[in-house]
Amino acid sequence: MLRMEIALFLVLAFVAYIYFSAEKRYTGLHRTFSVLLVVVLLHLVFDGITVYTVNHLDTVPRLLNDLFHRLFIGTMILVFYLFYQYIAILVDEETGKLRRLDRAARIYLVIAELGDMLLPIHYAVTPSGNYSDGIHVTFCYLSVAFYFLLGTGLLIVNWKQMETKKRMAIGIVSLVELIVTTLQGFHHTWLISGMGITLITLAFYLILENPDILRAELVEQKMSMLYLKSQVNPHFLYNTLDTIRIQAQINGDRKVADLLMRLVDFFRLSVKVDRPMVSLDDEMELLEAYMELMCYRYPELTCEYDIDPELGGALVPNFILQPIVENSLLHGLKNKGYRGNVTILARKAGENRMEICVRDTGSGFAEGKKAAVDELLRDYAKQAPKLEGNSIGILNVQKRIKLLCGREYGLSYTENETGGVTAHILLPLEEEIK
Numbered sequence: 001m002l003r004m005e006i007a008l009f010l011v012l013a014f015v016a017y018i019y020f021s022a023e024k025r026y027t028g029l030h031r032t033f034s035v036l037l038v039v040v041l042l043h044l045v046f047d048g049i050t051v052y053t054v055n056h057l058d059t060v061p062r063l064l065n066d067l068f069h070r071l072f073i074g075t076m077i078l079v080f081y082l083f084y085q086y087i088a089i090l091v092d093e094e095t096g097k098l099r100r101l102d103r104a105a106r107i108y109l110v111i112a113e114l115g116d117m118l119l120p121i122h123y124a125v126t127p128s129g130n131y132s133d134g135i136h137v138t139f140c141y142l143s144v145a146f147y148f149l150l151g152t153g154l155l156i157v158n159w160k161q162m163e164t165k166k167r168m169a170i171g172i173v174s175l176v177e178l179i180v181t182t183l184q185g186f187h188h189t190w191l192i193s194g195m196g197i198t199l200i201t202l203a204f205y206l207i208l209e210n211p212d213i214l215r216a217e218l219v220e221q222k223m224s225m226l227y228l229k230s231q232v233n234p235h236f237l238y239n240t241l242d243t244i245r246i247q248a249q250i251n252g253d254r255k256v257a258d259l260l261m262r263l264v265d266f267f268r269l270s271v272k273v274d275r276p277m278v279s280l281d282d283e284m285e286l287l288e289a290y291m292e293l294m295c296y297r298y299p300e301l302t303c304e305y306d307i308d309p310e311l312g313g314a315l316v317p318n319f320i321l322q323p324i325v326e327n328s329l330l331h332g333l334k335n336k337g338y339r340g341n342v343t344i345l346a347r348k349a350g351e352n353r354m355e356i357c358v359r360d361t362g363s364g365f366a367e368g369k370k371a372a373v374d375e376l377l378r379d380y381a382k383q384a385p386k387l388e389g390n391s392i393g394i395l396n397v398q399k400r401i402k403l404l405c406g407r408e409y410g411l412s413y414t415e416n417e418t419g420g421v422t423a424h425i426l427l428p429l430e431e432e433i434k
Contacts, residue, residue, distance in 0.1 A: 005048035008198045012041055015205055027406035029089045033209050036082040040201050043075035047194040054130045057123060066121050069132060073140050074116045079197055080147040081109045083177075086204065087151040087170050093407040095161045096378075101150055112143040129189035141185065148177055163381060169207040173200045243297050259296060262289045276404055280346060280356075281312040287321045287344065294329065298338035301329075306345040314354055315430045317400045323393030324358050324411070324423045332362020332420055340420070353409075354429045359422040364415055373413055380410075394423075401427065 016037045050072040053060045088099050115136075122134035155162070155170045162170075180196030244259050266289040284307065291303040325342060333340045340361040349355040365373070373394070380398045398411045405428050412424045 005044055005051055005194050008194055009041065009044040009048065012037070012044065012198055012201060015202065016041060019205065019209065028408065029086070029093065030209070032082060032086050032089060033204065036079070036086060036201065036204075039075060039078055039082060040197055043072070043079055043197065044194055046072040046075055051191055054123060054132065057125065057130060065123075069121055070116055073136070074113055076140065076193065076197070077109065077112045077116060077143045080144050081105060083173065083200060084147040084151045087154055087173075090166050090170065090208075091154045091158050091162070094163060094166060095158050097158070101154075105147070105150060108143070108146055112139070112146075115139045115143075124188070126189060129191075131188040131191065133188065141181070144177075144181055148174065148181070165207060169203060172203045172207070176200050176203065255296075259293065262292050266290050266293065276318055276400075277315040278318045279312065280307070280314045280316050283316050283318070283321050284344075286319070287325060290322050291325065291342070300337070300339040301333065302341045304341065304343045306343065306347075308347050311346050311348070311354055311429075313431050314427075316356070316427055317397075317404050320397045320401065320425065321356065321358070323397055324425070327393050328358055328360040328362060328421070328423070332360045332364065335363040336361075348429065349426065352429050354427050356425040356427065357422050358425075359416065360420040361416075361418070362420045364420055365413075370413065370415065377411055377413075397425075401425070 019037060020034070046068060049068045053065045053068055057065065084105055085102075088102060088105075091097070092099050116139070119136045119139055120134070121132055121136045124131055124133045151170065152174045155167065155174065159167065176196060176199050180192055180199070184190060184192055184196075244256055244263075247253065247256050247259075266286060284305070288305075295301050295303055321344070325344070328342055329338065333342070342361075343357075343359045345355075345357040345359070347355055376395060377398050380395060380402060394411060401410050409426050409428060412426075414422050414424065416422055
């Protein structure tokens, strides 16, 4: 039996090496899985020690045996708490619902760990092997059942709102947990809890946390961004150049040179695809070049900026503002003959967050369009990559924010009371390292 614990430890140690050495951004979900991997490895160490000590009661001092047994049970309870936390974060990302059970889960964790330290341990000695029984083990089973019910309950309640892959991962984990716990309950000497925990961890890793899958998502998003940048509306380019040409024919104005310079600036900045994250100052420089050209082309179009000076060095995903502003022009102000105003605001939204808003005075959403946009942004992960259509800009912006910054961040829209719409971009507040 000890050989199995060693084999399980080596398998998960290899998985942990691959996982921690892979390039990724640590979101709340990935941080939880990282802690889970470390705790499971620690648990397997205590599991192996306990398998030896419980079968050598005559040679291992009782105090030492009890100590390792409590460490084994204590880390097991912590592992199942982390399993629940991982499932809760998955459900939260998919549904946006508040995690109302977290407080109960934490309170019970404290109670369970206290019970593990204080309850008496009894060992049963049988011809087929020794094992612990009595109130200490019963309390351990109750703790596992508690977190099992919490996680399974979240899956059942939110079944229809969950992405198929995540639904499958939680379902497999719940089934493995139920089978292994039942077998262990009927066959006390099998001591297979470590195998069950390893299988559950591997299920999460292979289905949701595999670095190859995450790397494929990054490649998909980079390709989408490259395509988006290569497709900066050609009509915008042609019409702007034509405007400059006509102006040059009418009068040799220095303004023509300035416009040409801004056009060059825009395309120079827009092709910077080597960095997924840039400073807000860099992003604003590109946007200002774009808006200066658009405002010259449409004299009754104005643009205002209200940027917190302290946020100039904050990191934002590359090329997220221009598609949003262009969307405001094409779907809001176009219907009003490009007469109106676009305002870009950037401000802190809490201690570690910032919000960028793009507000326009356009015609607003057509009937039913707001609901369609909300659904598109909410179910971004289920949307196939788009290479054409009106939603390519906002969909790619949403996907890149979620991937680069975390799923708690992203793009949303509200309607203004005075007309027009406002795009809200919520981002983490991280400063550029120079």
